[in-house]
Structures are given as C-alpha cells and as structure tokens.
Amino acid sequence: MYMRTDALPASVKDFLVGLAGITQFAGKFFRNFWRPPFEIREVFYHAYSLGQKSLLLVGITGLIIGMVMTIQMRPTMEQFGATSWLPAMVSISIIREIGPVLTALICAGKIGSTIGAELGSMKVTEQIDAMTVSGTNPFNYLVTTRVLAVTIMVPLLTIYADIIALFGSYAAMNLEGSVSFKLFIDQSLGSLLFSDMVPALIKSFFFGFAIALVSCHQGFTADRGTSGVGKAANTAVVISSLFVFVIDLLAVQITQLIIS
Amino acid sequence: MSKLSTSKQLSLGAFVALGVIIAIGVVYYLGTKRQWFGDNISTYTYFNNVSGLQAGNNIRFSGINVGTVERIRLASDSTVLVEMIVSREASGFIKEDSRASIESDGLMGNKVVSISAGSPDAPHIEDGDTLRSRSPASLDQVIASFKTTSDNANELTKNLRDISEKIQNSEGLLGKLLTDSAMAGRFETTLESFRETSLNTERISVRVSGMARDMQYGDGLIPRLLNDSVMAENLSHTMDSLSYASRNLASTSRKLEEFADRLNNEEGAVNLLLTDSIFANDLEKTLRNVKDGTTDLDELVQTVNESWLLNLFNGDKSKEEDKKNKK
Amino acid sequence: MNRAIEVRDLSKSFGEKHILNRISLHVQEGETLVVLGRSGVGKSVLIKCMIRLLEPDNGEVNILNEDVLKIPDGRDLDKFRRKVGFLFQSGALYDSMTVRENLRFPLERQPDAPEEEEIVRRVEDVLEGVGLSDTQEKMPAELSGGMKKRIALARSLIMQPEVMFYDEPTTGLDPITSTEISELIREMKERYETTSLIITHDMECARITADRIVMMKEGRIAVEGTYNELKENDDPWIQAFFSDSKKEL
Numbered sequence: 013m014y015m016r017t018d019a020l021p022a023s024v025k026d027f028l029v030g031l032a033g034i035t036q037f038a039g040k041f042f043r044n045f046w047r048p049p050f051e052i053r054e055v056f057y058h059a060y061s062l063g064q065k066s067l068l069l070v071g072i073t074g075l076i077i078g079m080v081m082t083i084q085m086r087p088t089m090e091q092f093g094a095t096s097w098l099p100a101m102v103s104i105s106i107i108r109e110i111g112p113v114l115t116a117l118i119c120a121g122k123i124g125s126t127i128g129a130e131l132g133s134m135k136v137t138e139q140i141d142a143m144t145v146s147g148t149n150p151f152n153y154l155v156t157t158r159v160l161a162v163t164i165m166v167p168l169l170t171i172y173a174d175i176i177a178l179f180g181s182y183a184a185m186n187l188e189g190s191v192s193f194k195l196f197i198d199q200s201l202g203s204l205l206f207s208d209m210v211p212a213l214i215k216s217f218f219f220g221f222a223i224a225l226v227s228c229h230q231g232f233t234a235d236r237g238t239s240g241v242g243k244a245a246n247t248a249v250v251i252s253s254l255f256v257f258v259i260d261l262l263a264v265q266i267t268q269l270i271i272s
Numbered sequence: 273m274s275k276l277s278t279s280k281q282l283s284l285g286a287f288v289a290l291g292v293i294i295a296i297g298v299v300y301y302l303g304t305k306r307q308w309f310g311d312n313i314s315t316y317t318y319f320n321n322v323s324g325l326q327a328g329n330n331i332r333f334s335g336i337n338v339g340t341v342e343r344i345r346l347a348s349d350s351t352v353l354v355e356m357i358v359s360r361e362a363s364g365f366i367k368e369d370s371r372a373s374i375e376s377d378g379l380m381g382n383k384v385v386s387i388s389a390g391s392p393d394a395p396h397i398e399d400g401d402t403l404r405s406r407s408p409a410s411l412d413q414v415i416a417s418f419k420t421t422s423d424n425a426n427e428l429t430k431n432l433r434d435i436s437e438k439i440q441n442s443e444g445l446l447g448k449l450l451t452d453s454a455m456a457g458r459f460e461t462t463l464e465s466f467r468e469t470s471l472n473t474e475r476i477s478v479r480v481s482g483m484a485r486d487m488q489y490g491d492g493l494i495p496r497l498l499n500d501s502v503m504a505e506n507l508s509h510t511m512d513s514l515s516y517a518s519r520n521l522a523s524t525s526r527k528l529e530e531f532a533d534r535l536n537n538e539e540g541a542v543n544l545l546l547t548d549s550i551f552a553n554d555l556e557k558t559l560r561n562v563k564d565g566t567t568d569l570d571e572l573v574q575t576v577n578e579s580w581l582l583n584l585f586n587g588d589k590s591k592e593e594d595k596k597n598k599k
Numbered sequence: 600m601n602r603a604i605e606v607r608d609l610s611k612s613f614g615e616k617h618i619l620n621r622i623s624l625h626v627q628e629g630e631t632l633v634v635l636g637r638s639g640v641g642k643s644v645l646i647k648c649m650i651r652l653l654e655p656d657n658g659e660v661n662i663l664n665e666d667v668l669k670i671p672d673g674r675d676l677d678k679f680r681r682k683v684g685f686l687f688q689s690g691a692l693y694d695s696m697t698v699r700e701n702l703r704f705p706l707e708r709q710p711d712a713p714e715e716e717e718i719v720r721r722v723e724d725v726l727e728g729v730g731l732s733d734t735q736e737k738m739p740a741e742l743s744g745g746m747k748k749r750i751a752l753a754r755s756l757i758m759q760p761e762v763m764f765y766d767e768p769t770t771g772l773d774p775i776t777s778t779e780i781s782e783l784i785r786e787m788k789e790r791y792e793t794t795s796l797i798i799t800h801d802m803e804c805a806r807i808t809a810d811r812i813v814m815m816k817e818g819r820i821a822v823e824g825t826y827n828e829l830k831e832n833d834d835p836w837i838q839a840f841f842s843d844s845k846k847e848l
Contacts, residue, residue, distance in 0.1 A: 049708050057276055060284045067287065134693075142691035145650050146705035146758065147681035153708075168291035175294055205328045206302055213295070 030229075030251070037229045041159055044152050054157040062123045062158065063165025067172060069122060070115050074173035077110060078102065078180025086188065095189075099196050100203035102181045107204060111174040112212045113260055116219035119166050120252040124227040127158055128248030131231020132241040140232065155232070159224040166220025167213055207271045215263035222255040311360040312339065313399035317372040317385070318351045325374055325383040331356050332375075333387045338362035341385060356385060366403075367394035373406040602661075603628045603762055603794040604649070609658030611641070611648055618644045619655065620818030626762075631788055631795040633805040635840060636815035642798040643688070645815075646764045649796075650683055651676060663761055681709060684760035684793070688767040690751035692739040699735040702726070702754050725753040728790065729783060745776035749783065756787055763788070765797040769804045781807040802841055814840070 020028075082102050089095050131154060134140050143150035182196045227248035234244035276284065319325075322344060331339040339358035347353040358366065367390025375386045387403065397403065604626035611619040618641035626632040636642045648655040651667060660667040663682060670676045693701050702722045706712060713721070726732045729749040739747060748768065755763060768784060769777035781804040788795050788808070797808055805812055806826050814822040814829070814837065822829065822837060829837055 048710075053276075056281070056284060059288070060276055060280055064284055064287045130695075137689050137694075138687045138691040139693050141647075141652050142685070142687055142693075142754075143704075144652060145680050145683065145685040146754075147677040147679075148705050148708040149677060164288075168288060171291045171295050201298065201301055204298075204302055206299075207328075209298065209302065 033233060034226060034229050037155070037232075038225055040151060041156060041225065044149065044156050045160075047149070047152060049152065051153050051157045054153060055161050058158050058161035059165050062126060062162055063169060066119055066122050066165075066169060070118055070169045070173045071176045073114060073118055074111065074175075074177035075180040075183075077114060078106060078177030078182075079184040081105065081110070081177075082181040082184035083187070096199070098185060099181065099191070099200035103178055103200035103204060104208055106177045106181070107174055108208050108212050109260075111177060112170050112216040112219065113256065115170045115173045116166060116216060116223065116256040117253055119162070119169065119220070120223050120256055121249055123162055124223050124248040124252040125245045127162075127224065127227035128230045128234075128245035129241055131155075131228055132234035132244030135232060135234045135244075136236060136238070136240055155225075155228040158228055159221060162224035163217055163220040166223065167216040170213070170216040207267070211263060211267040211270075215259060215267075218259050218263070219256050222259055223252040226252040226255055312357045313360050313363050313397070314342065315356050315358055315363070315366075315397055315399075315401050315403055317354050317356065317403040317405045318347060319354060319372075319374065319405050320350055320352070322352050322354060323374050323376075323383055325354065325385065329383050329385065331358055331385045331387065333358075333362055333366060333370075334389060336362075338366075338387075354385065363398075364396050365389075366397050367391060368397055368401065368403075369394045370397070370403055371406040372403045601628045602626065603630075603663060604632075604796060605659075605661040606645075606649065607659040607661075609645070609648060609655050609660065611644055611653065611655045617818055619648065619658075621658070622815070622819045624813055624820055626794055626796055628794055629792055631785075631797065631808050631810045633797045633799060633809035633812045634815060635800060635802070635805060635812055636798075637800060640815045641818050642800075642815060643766055646685075646766060646796065646798055650680060650685060650764065681705075681758055682761050684755035684758060684763040686748075686752055686755050686763070686765045686768055688770055690739075690747040692742075692747055692751055692754070694739045696738075697735065698726075698731075698737050698739070698742075698750055701739070701750065702757050705754065705758055721757055725757045728756070728787065729753045744772055745780065748772065748776075748780050752780075752783065752787065756791060756793075759791065760793060763793045763795045765795065765799070767799055767801075768797065769799060769801045774803070777801060777804060778807065780804075784808050800840070 082098060085098060085101060086095065089098050089101065131140070134154070140150045140154070143153065178200055181200070182191070182193065185191045185196065230244045230248040230251065234240040325341060325344060327341050327343055329341045330337045331341065339356055339362070341354060342357045343355040345353055354372075356372075366387055370390035371388045373386050373388065375384055388406070602625045604624075606622065606624050608621045608623055609619050610617070610621055622645065624632070624634070634642055634645065644653060647653040649660050649662065649667065651670075655668065658668075662679075665679055667679065670679050692698075693704060696704065699722060702725065703718055706718050706721065712718075722735070723732065726735065729752055731746060731749055731753070734742065734746065734750070739750070742750065752768075765784065769780055772780060781801075784795070784797070784804075785808050787793070795808070797804070799805060809826055811823070811825060812829055813820045816836070822832070822834070824832070830841060832838070
C-alpha cells in the first residue's frame with residue numbers, strides 16, 4: 013500500500029524527509045567511522061577550531077550564569093534561612109542541567125552555524141562533488157571528523173563551563189558575606205553525587221553528536237546558490253538547538269528511570 | 273588539509289588534558305566521598321522508617337563522616353534494610369552494640385545515619401555485620417516513666433491499706449493516730465501524692481493513646497511502620513483499657529480525698545465515722561478498688577512492655593531495667 | 600578501436616520535467632567528444648549521471664568496460680571514480696587548502712597511495728604542465744579565475760585518469776583565457792592520452808578541442824559531426840551556435 017504523499021502538507025513532508033535524512037546520516041557516520049582513511053589530523057583541527065575556540069564564549073556565559081543564579085537565588089534562600097545551602101543548590105543546578113544545556117546551545121549556535129556555512133558553501137561550489145568524483149570519500153573527511161571532534165569537545169567544554177560557572181557562583185557569593193574557597197568547594201561539590209554528574213556528562217556527548225550531525229547534514233543538503241548557504245547555517249542552528257532540548261527531555265527521563 | 277601549528281596543537285592538548293583532569297578530579301573527589309576507592313566494609317541495619325534517608329547520605333560516628341548509605345530497600349512490610357559503606361578505619365571503633373539512628377543534618381538538611389558509641393569492651397563490627405537501630409521516637413522512655421508511676425501508685429495503695437488496717441484493727445490506736453497531727457499530716461501528704469500520681473498516669477495514658485492515633489492515621493514520627501492492622505487493633509485495645517484504668521484510679525483518689533477531708537475538717541464526726549462499720553467497709557472497699565486499679569495498671573504496663581512495643585523498638589534494655597526496678 | 604564510453608537510452612527526470620530523454624552516445628578510446636547544447640538542455644545532468652553524481656532513471660552507462668550504474672555504492676564506486684577525472688564548471692578547488700594540498704588531497708587518499716617522493720614529483724609535474732609551478736603555497740582565493748581552472752585541471756590530471764569529463768571548462772572566463780584553457784585541455788589530452796568528454800556551449804572551445812561534436816536538443820542528440828561538418832550545415836538551429844558563441848565573445 014502506498015501512502016499518498018501529496019496529501020501531506022509541504023511542511024510536514026519537509027520535516028519527515030529531513031528527519032529521515034538525519035537518520036540516514038547517522039547510519040552513514042557509524043558505517044564510515046570504521047572505514048579508512050582516518051583523518052586524525054582533521055579531527056584535531058576541528059577540535060581546535062570548532063571546540064577550543066568556543067571556550068571563551070562558553071566560559072563567559074558560564075561565569076555570568078553562575079553569578080546570576082547565585083545572586084537571584086540568595087533572597088529566596090535567605091527567606092528559608094538556608095543560605096548555607098546556596099552553594100549546593102547552585103552547583104546541582106549547574107552540573108545537572110544548566111551547564112550541559114547552556115554549553116550545548118552555545119555550541120549549537122557557534123559550531124552549528126560554522127559547520128552549516130562551511131559545508132553548505134562547499135556543497136554549493138561543488139567541492140563536495142569534486143571530492144566524490146575524485147574517489148575520496150567526502151563523508152569521512154568532512155563529516156566523520158567534525159562529528160567526532162564536536163562529540164568530544166562539547167563534553168569538555170561543558171566541564172569547563174561548569175567549573176567556570178561554579179567559580180562565578182563563588183565570586184557572587186563573596187559579594188555579600190564571605191565564604192572561604194575551601195568551604196565553597198566542600199559544600200558545592202560535596203553535595204554532588206555521581207548521579208548528578210555522570211548523566212550530565214553523558215548527555216553532553218549526545219548534544220555534541222547531535223549538533224555536529226545535524227549541522228553537517230544541513231550543510232550537505234544545502235540548496236544551490238548563496239542563499240542556500242545562509243539557509244543551511246540557519247537551519248543547522250535551529251534544528252540542532254531543537255535536538256538539544258529533545259535529547260535533554262529524553263535524558264532526564266532516562267536518568268530518572270536508571271537512578272530510581 | 274588543515275594543519276595545526278605547533279602552538280595551537282599545544283593549546284589543544286592542554287585544553288583536552290586539563291578538561292579530562294578536572295573531570296577525573298571531580299569523579300575522584302566524589303568517589304572518595306562515597307568511599308568507592310577506599311578500604312571499606314559493608315554493614316547493615318534495619319529501621320521501621322527511614323524518614324527520607326537516601327542512598328548517598330552520610331554515616332556519622334561521633335559526629336564525623338565515616339561512610340555513606342549504599343542502598344535502601346524494603347525488607348518486609350514494616351522494616352527497611354539500610355546497607356551502609358563504612359571505612360574500615362572507622363569500623364574499628366564501632367562496637368557491636370552500637371546503635372544506628374536517623375538524624376537530620378540541620379533544619380532543612382539531609383538525613384544522616386548516626387551511629388552511637390558502643391560499650392568500650394564490646395568487639396568491633398566486621399564486614400557484613402548488622403547493627404541494631406534506635407527508633408526515632410523514644411516511646412520506650414514514655415513506657416518506662418509510665419511504669420515508674422504505676423509502681424508509685426502501687427506503693428501508695430499499700431500505705432493506704434496499712435493505714436486502713438490500723439484503723440480497723442486497733443481502735444485504740446486509731447484515736448491516737450487520728451488525733452496525732454503529724455500522722456494526719458502524713459496521711460494528707462500521701463493522699464496528695466497519690467492524686468498527683470493518678471493524674472500523671474492519666475496524662476501519660478492520654479499521651480500514649482494520642483501517639484497510637486498518630487501511628488494509625490497520622491503522619492507523625494512513626495507513621496507507616498505501624499500500619500500493620502493487627503498491631504494497631506492491639507494497640508488501641510490496650511490504650512482503651514489503659515485509660516479506663518487510669519480513670520478508675522482518678523475516681524478512687526477523689527473518694528479518698530473526700531474521706532481525708534472529712535477526717536480533717538469534721539473533727540466531731542471522726543469518731544462517729546470510724547465507728548460506723550458501714551463506712552469502714554466502704555473505706556475498705558475503696559482501698560481495695562485502688563489496689564485493684566493499680567494492679568491492673570501494673571499488669572497492663574507489664575504487658576505493653578513485653579509485647580510488640582518493645583520488640584518494635586528493640587527495647588530489650590528497658591525490659592531489663594524493668595526487672596531491676598521490680599527487684 | 601574500442602569504445603571507452605558508451606551511453607545507451609539514458610533518461611533522467613526531475614519531477615514532471617524530462618531532462619534526458621533516452622539519450623545515447625559513445626566516445627572512442629583516445630577520442631575527444633564535445634557535447635554542445637544551450638543552457639538548461641541537460642548537458643551537466645548528462646555527465647553527472649555518467650559518474651553517478653546523479654542517479655539516472657533509466658538506461659545504461661558503460662565506461663572502461665564497467666557497467667557504471669550497477670557498481671555498488673562505496674568502495675567499488677570510489678575505485679571506479681579514481682580512474683575518471685572530472686573538471687567542474689567552477690573548478691571546485693577546496694578553498695580551505697593551499698594549491699599543493701588541493702593537488703595532494705585525492706592522491707594521498709587512495710588506498711594504495713604512492714610514496715611521498717612520488718607524490719611530490721607528480722604535484723610538481725602537473726603544475727608545470729599547467730604552467731603554474733610557483734603557486735604551490737597559494738590559497739585558491741588568491742588565484743584568478745583562469746588559474747583556478749588550471750589548478751582544477753591539474754588536480755584532475757594528477758590522478759592520471761583514463762577518462763576525463765569537462766563540465767563547461769571555459770564558462771566565466773575571458774576569451775583569451777578561454778582559448779588558453781581550451782588549448783591546455785588539448786595539450787593535456789595529447790600528453791596523457793586520455794579519452795575526453797567535454798560539455799560546453801562555447802564553439803571556440805569545441806573547435807580547439809573536439810575530434811567530434813554532438814549537439815543536444817530536448818534531452819537527446821540532435822546532430823553529430825566534426826567541427827567543419829557542422830559549420831557547413833545550413834540548419835539555422837546549428838548555425839545559431841556559431842553566431843551565439845561569437846556574440847558571447
């Protein structure tokens with residue numbers, strides 16, 4: 013039985029086709045992952061240019077979020093007479109949720125647009141086709157390397173963001189009252205469990221994977237013309253941000269199931 | 273091909289290495305906190321109620337953290353098994369008769385399992401040992417005080433009986449006795465303390481039955497653990513008879529007070545009263561009632577002590593104390 | 600002589616639009632065939648179908664005795680493609696890499712990649728062939744249009760393909776450069792003895808490079824012949840090409 017595809021609205025069709033494309037892309041990633049040549053140097057390059065170069069942005073955001081959260085939470089905690097719980101509250105919310113998701117969103121913006129534009133313009137100027145016809149697998153060179161690099165770098169960036177956010181929180185805590193660094197570390201890290209940290213780290217791997225995969229897919233399927241490049245960069249950011257939230261939603265449920 | 277310059281490669285390497293080191297550092301930090309990487313022993317304890325204790329909460333011994341709660345699971349419908357990981361170093365100081373109890377760490381704090389110091393000459397615990405727990409509510413203390421009260425009541429009754437016997441048997445002595453102001457004063461004091469005792473008893477019994485109500489319906493300190501229906505029925509039954517007994521005691525004491533008032537205030541009537549055999553019988557009966565009441569009470573307390581309440585809260589100790597008290 | 604390329608009844612549609620309509624052509628070994636046609640007639644689609652950048656709907660493509668459309672995607676297809684060179688309309692140089700890296704890129708990534716010295720030698724060799732020996736360290740953005748085309752040609756030739764496809768090699772270049780590129784194509788063909796198929800609408804290019812010309816119309820071959828034969832044909836549709844290309848100049 014055939015489905016009458018023309019009965020579906022165009023937007024739904026586009027969505028389903030896009031989803032299928034991303035799924036196929038993921039499959040292709042895992043097939044190509046084991047296939048030589050291994051572009052290790054390229055992985056390092058992208059790890060640097062996509063990952064490490066985002067550190068400043070991620071760090072600044074983390075610092076600010078850590079400070080803001082502490083300052084915002086303080087009055088409420090004071091009402092309960094539980095200011096001593098502030099470090100624990102802040103650290104749990106940062107490590108569990110805000111650190112990974114915020115980092116992922118920033119990376120979706122920065123890395124996603126970079127990848128979308130890079131690969132989009134390569135697609136548009138036939139560079140990807142040129143690789144294909146020269147018998148070198150462009151997927152391996154362009155996609156596998158980027159996906160691998162970003163999948164590794166996003167969790168690392170998350171760790172940095174977490175640490176910097178905690179530092180911001182510590183700084184904000186010392187705006188009013190004073191907390192010794194050791195006490196802060198003891199209280200903030202001391203209230204953490206493995207079940208706070210490990211799922212957060214695991215999900216940030218998935219964030220990185222999704223961001224890179226979606227962005228590469230958008231770049232690879234860019235329309236002809238310069239507008240295609242812009243559109244690829246744009247949709248790369250939008251869809252990968254969306255994926256981050258969907259994964260987050262899944263991750264929180266899975267974590268709950270596993271822990272309880 | 274995008275090649276990285278050496279300095280960029282260095283910074284990338286540093287970036288990755290530092291990130292991994294931080295991750296490992298935090299994991300290790302949490303690990304030592306959870307005692308995963310140290311030399312540890314497992315020990316177990318049973319609670320009727322863990323009051324929201326969670327895996328990962330701290331174990332305290334003499335106020336310092338010596339381990340964490342590894343696992344909590346239901347062992348039966350009214351007991352919870354708590355598996356604890358305790359550092360081997362600290363386990364040398366935890367004795368087999370140490371007791372585990374659940375405490376709150378501050379007002380809004382986490383729950384902690386607190387292990388009390390045992391007796392110095394008891395052997396220390398080994399891996400896999402089970403510690404006895406202490407109930408969160410000190411119900412056995414209430415029972416103990418109840419017992420003391422009823423013992424007192426018993427003694428008072430005996431005194432009263434002695435007095436009444438003297439009144440009955442040696443009439444010559446009675447006149448002297450009743451005119452002896454010091455003796456009368458003593459009698460009055462006795463009565464007063466008797467009244468107090470019975471009030472005390474009543475108060476305790478009200479408190480106990482209030483607790484029982486809490487246990488059955490409420491959300492008090494000992495909520496679900498006692499939700500065994502048989503036990504609850506048993507409890508309410510016991511409480512009924514307990515309050516009946518104490519009411520009895522109170523009315524008896526009122527009568528006695530009346531009697532004493534007459535003795536004290538109506539001097540002229542004293543002889544008359546004392547020669548009136550009906551009244552004497554009356555008095556005798558009253559005193560017997562009192563005696564019966566207190567004996568009932570005593571028995572009741574004994575039953576309560578020996579039955580579920582003590583088993584529930586591991587009250588072997590208080591039982592022994594009771595025995596000592598009796599002796 | 601053997602037929603290096605043989606296309607039979609090739610069809611390709613995009614939706615309702617039939618771009619290729621049962622087109623058939625062949626190229627002899629060592630021969631240069633020019634496919635002429637107006638823009639939008641499906642020339643680019645034709646050669647992209649021939650190397651499987653696009654999947655045709657129907658038909659048969661036989662290149663170097665291989666049934667191209669039946670090669671399984673993956674390693675086998677890559678292996679086939681390494682025997683074929685393709686010059687893109689835009690050149691399609693990898694603009695994140697220097698000229699040298701561009702040239703080395705396909706060479707290094709062969710399963711049986713040559714020795715380092717051999718790679719270096721071949722890079723120098725092809726660069727010299729296209730007359731741009733001093734551009735090794737340059738980025739594509741620093742090169743002019745004609746130089747880009749030459750480098751792109753060099754990049755295709757470095758794989759020493761047995762068959763070359765050229766997609767509009769002279770488009771977007773000034774007439775002098777166009778002529779230069781056309782002559783370079785002929786020179787390279789003679790040097791490496793490759794079978795070539797050139798897609799163009801540039802009559803000048805066709806004149807310089809072609810052994811034989813076919814003209815496409817409505818998704819199929821309309822006319823076939825040498826440059827001179829076609830020039831002497833009275834058909835106004837054919838003559839339009841000759842005048843068109845002059846106008847374009």
